Amino acid sequence: MSERREAAVKLFTAANATVDTNRGETYYTDLYRRCEARLSELRAMAPQSRINLHEVLQDDGFDRRDFMKWASATTAMLMLPSSFTPLVAEAAELMNRVPVIWIELQDCAGNSEALLRSDGPKIDEIVLDIISLEFHETLMAPSGHQAEKQLEEALEHFKGKYLLFVEGAIPVGVGKDWCTIGASGETFEDHLLRLSKDAAAVVAVGSCATFGGVPAAAPNPTGAVGVMDVVKGKPIINIPACPANPANMVGVVLHFVLTGQIPELDSLLRPKFAFGYRIHDNCERRAHFDAGEFVEEWGDVGAQNNFCLYKMGCKGPMTFNNCSIVRYNEGVNWPIGVGRGCIGCSEPDFWDKYAYERPMADANIKAPFGGVEKSVDEFGLGMLAATAVGIGIHAAASALIGKKSTECGEES
Amino acid sequence: MKTKRPFQRVERMTPTMRVIHWVNVVAVVAAVVTGLYIAHPYYQTFMADPAVDKYVMAWNRLVHLFAAITVDITSIWIAYMYASGDRHKPWMKLIPSKNNAVEFFEVVLNIFTFNRRKKFDTTHMDSFNAFWFALLHLLLVFMLLTGLQMYVQGLASGESSIGTWWPWILHVSTDWTLSVFGGNMGVRYVHHLGMWAIVIWTMFHIYVQIWRTIFWQEGDIAIAFGGSKFPKKRREES
Ligand code: SF4
Numbered sequence: 001m002s003e004r005r006e007a008a009v010k011l012f013t014a015a016n017a018t019v020d021t022n023r024g025e026t027y028y029t030d031l032y033r034r035c036e037a038r039l040s041e042l043r044a045m046a047p048q049s050r051i052n053l054h055e056v057l058q059d060d061g062f063d064r065r066d067f068m069k070w071a072s073a074t075t076a077m078l079m080l081p082s083s084f085t086p087l088v089a090e091a092a093e094l095m096n097r098v099p100v101i102w103i104e105l106q107d108c109a110g111n112s113e114a115l116l117r118s119d120g121p122k123i124d125e126i127v128l129d130i131i132s133l134e135f136h137e138t139l140m141a142p143s144g145h146q147a148e149k150q151l152e153e154a155l156e157h158f159k160g161k162y163l164l165f166v167e168g169a170i171p172v173g174v175g176k177d178w179c180t181i182g183a184s185g186e187t188f189e190d191h192l193l194r195l196s197k198d199a200a201a202v203v204a205v206g207s208c209a210t211f212g213g214v215p216a217a218a219p220n221p222t223g224a225v226g227v228m229d230v231v232k233g234k235p236i237i238n239i240p241a242c243p244a245n246p247a248n249m250v251g252v253v254l255h256f257v258l259t260g261q262i263p264e265l266d267s268l269l270r271p272k273f274a275f276g277y278r279i280h281d282n283c284e285r286r287a288h289f290d291a292g293e294f295v296e297e298w299g300d301v302g303a304q305n306n307f308c309l310y311k312m313g314c315k316g317p318m319t320f321n322n323c324s325i326v327r328y329n330e331g332v333n334w335p336i337g338v339g340r341g342c343i344g345c346s347e348p349d350f351w352d353k354y355a356y357e358r359p360m361a362d363a364n365i366k367a368p369f370g371g372v373e374k375s376v377d378e379f380g381l382g383m384l385a386a387t388a389v390g391i392g393i394h395a396a397a398s399a400l401i402g403k404k405s406t407e408c409g410e411e412s
Numbered sequence: 413m414k415t416k417r418p419f420q421r422v423e424r425m426t427p428t429m430r431v432i433h434w435v436n437v438v439a440v441v442a443a444v445v446t447g448l449y450i451a452h453p454y455y456q457t458f459m460a461d462p463a464v465d466k467y468v469m470a471w472n473r474l475v476h477l478f479a480a481i482t483v484d485i486t487s488i489w490i491a492y493m494y495a496s497g498d499r500h501k502p503w504m505k506l507i508p509s510k511n512n513a514v515e516f517f518e519v520v521l522n523i524f525t526f527n528r529r530k531k532f533d534t535t536h537m538d539s540f541n542a543f544w545f546a547l548l549h550l551l552l553v554f555m556l557l558t559g560l561q562m563y564v565q566g567l568a569s570g571e572s573s574i575g576t577w578w579p580w581i582l583h584v585s586t587d588w589t590l591s592v593f594g595g596n597m598g599v600r601y602v603h604h605l606g607m608w609a610i611v612i613w614t615m616f617h618i619y620v621q622i623w624r625t626i627f628w629q630e631g632d633i634a635i636a637f638g639g640s641k642f643p644k645k646r647r648e649e650s
Contacts, residue, residue: 011591016583018570277568292457292468311453318596353597360600361451376601380608387612391619398623401526
């Protein structure tokens with residue numbers, strides 16, 4: 001009973017998606033002071049990695065001006081006043097003080113790829129490079145027992161201080177025993193639970209780690225779920241999308257470095273600075289949506305004129321993400337920009353509910369009893385037809401029988 | 413032995429009720445027509461016109477929202493009349509009492525056995541009709557909540573032209589639909605299916621009224637137009 005009451009309370013008090021971009025003078029002055037204190041504390045600490053941000057930036061051909069431009073853009077993305085720019089720049093330099101352990105579970109390494117394999121490293125990626133990555137199976141040189149030893153040491157050494165980045169879903173159903181890691185055959189679930197125990201916070205990157213993503217798509221053979229369904233009693237930050245945007249990963253780490261706290265989250269634990277707005281509301285094709293100008297088929301005149309992709313199944317109207325603002329690869333382009341609709345990759349169950357090239361009304365839904373897949377409209381029309389047939393039969397029967405029966409009841 | 417009994421006139425819907433009824437009809441039809449467009453734009457705009465001159469989707473959404481607001485307002489009115497109606501309080505017909513149960517099953521039996529047995533006072537609203545309308549009102553409340561959830565998603569900044577209280581109220585009253593129906597898309601699915609349910613509801617409603625008019629010969633269909641029906645006088649009264 002009390003459990004049910006708690007569930008109901010949770011249902012009606014969950015954090016909503018409203019984004020507060022101006023919290024007033026006092027709030028920001030106070031925050032500024034706290035951030036300064038935090039940064040000087042970090043500066044006093046020994047760096048965990050010897051990489052110097054400015055040397056790396058110089059090697060890649062970015063000068064101080066580029067870096068400051070990036071810092072002011074990032075300050076704006078984090079929804080902080082522009083006076084915070086120097087602090088954000090300083091926080092980026094101090095990112096090597098925060099130890100990060102990165103594990104991969106049921107995934108495709110797409111999020112690691114997103115941050116490594118851009119056409120040329122951009123400042124976002126470089127800044128992420130200098131975080132003190134203590135453990136990352138795909139990137140580190142050691143393997144096997146050596147790698148495990150390194151992990152144990154990192155866990156011991158940075159107890160309670162490290163950020164645990166998780167990429168990939170966790171199988172908790174029948175697939176639980178199929179997915180093990182390391183020589184001891186530890187299941188993914190146990191691995192995650194052990195590593196998250198002493199983490200300062202857990203960051204789930206990508207849609208698989210946040211909501212189960214592709215592994216959890218119907219019929220979800222392994223019983224895959226996201227981090228927040230497994231880890232309890234720890235601050236969890238979800239950065240969904242397939243792959244997660246490196247700009248948002250930097251944003252979260254920077255926020256942590258800067259304030260020592262996790263950013264404000266919505267009810268799905270996504271940082272509001274990145275997931276507070278719908279793609280649709282900041283989409284460059286929105287004018288065509290309002291005008292009713294749609295691409296009707298791939299490559300038609302509408303497509304050549306950058307018309308709205310709604311009828312080709314764009315899910316921008318039901319997807320919260322900032323890709324229409326920050327785009328990918330340092331603002332080069334993004335899915336709708338290249339002429340294909342949004343597939344809602346940052347929403348729960350995106351593979352089943354969003355990723356099809358039809359509008360919502362033509363989406364295939366499952367009957368409650370499973371099995372037959374019908375589109376929403378087919379289902380509705382089917383019910384309507386059944387009613388019409390029923391009425392037709394009744395009307396015909398009425399016409400046949402009606403004449404014979406007489407009024408009965410009170411006057412019989 | 414059958415005797416001819418005179419008809420009597422019974423007023424069933426006041427002018428206000430009739431206005432509400434027909435306003436609702438227009439609003440629901442408008443909402444369905446525009447809602448189908450919003451869910452899947454089924455006609456195209458003229459390509460030759462510049463985009464600034466045509467707001468086809470925007471107009472559809474505007475009409476849809478105004479239709480929805482109209483239905484919401486009439487619903488509040490109806491809710492008020494449910495409880496306060498001076499004639500026959502409709503909510504009293506929804507109580508599962510013995511009398512109401514008899515009425516309810518009498519009407520259903522009549523429909524399915526093609527009968528015209530009147531074992532209850534047919535001059536008043538019967539329990540079955542009250543129940544059927546309550547179902548519609550529940551459907552409308554459902555559409556209201558799921559629809560407003562979709563609407564508040566565009567007010568992410570927490571501001572609106574009428575103040576911050578409006579998005580706040582929408583969040584408080586509709587955010588639970590996200591968890592119950594499966595996220596942004598789930599809410600859209602059920603809102604769209606709700607539309608089909610209302611269309612089916614309407615179809616059955618119109619059919620039953622016509623059928624009843626023909627079978628029971630009390631002129632029920634006239635209620636929505638002239639406000640009165642014309643049953644024969646009961647034996648005791650004649
Ligand atoms: S392309 Fe997608 S996100 Fe952009 S306006 Fe059209 S429906 Fe909205």
